[in-house]
Amino acid sequence: MVLFTRAGCHLCDDARxxxxxxxxxxxxxxxxxxxxxxxxxxxxxxxxxxxxxxxEVDGVQQGFWQVDGDRLARRLTGRR
Structure with missing residues (x-):
């Protein structure tokens, strides 16, 4: 899983x-x-x-701007 960010981005801090x-x-x-x-x-x-x-999960973009934790968890558990 990859999180693309930039310095000084408050949304990136939240997503992290x-x-x-x-x-x-x-x-x-x-x-x-x-x-x-x-x-x-x-x-x-x-x-x-x-x-x-x-x-991105497995090279597929899952979201941007605001990361939905529940959606991310479903995606990560669904790939197992």
Whole structure:
């Protein structure tokens, strides 16, 4: 699971808390990618820049702007 974020984004801070809680409860791993830094930043900014935070599970976008913890949990448990 990937959470795409950017620095200084209050929605990203909220999303990070939801993702950490849900993944912690389910024992899922996740990582965070800043769309403004790193080797793929130009591509990521083009793809997600107006939508961060964005959650992807298995390469499929699950949500943006506000992360629904219940929906994320259903998606993560449904893939097992």
């Amino acid at each position: 808390e939801v993702v950490a809680r849900v993944c912690g409860t389910l024992g899922e791993t996740w990582h965070e990618v800043d769309v403004d830094t790193g080797p793929e930043s130009a591509t990521l900014r083009d793809r997600y820049g107006d939508y961060v935070p964005v959650v």
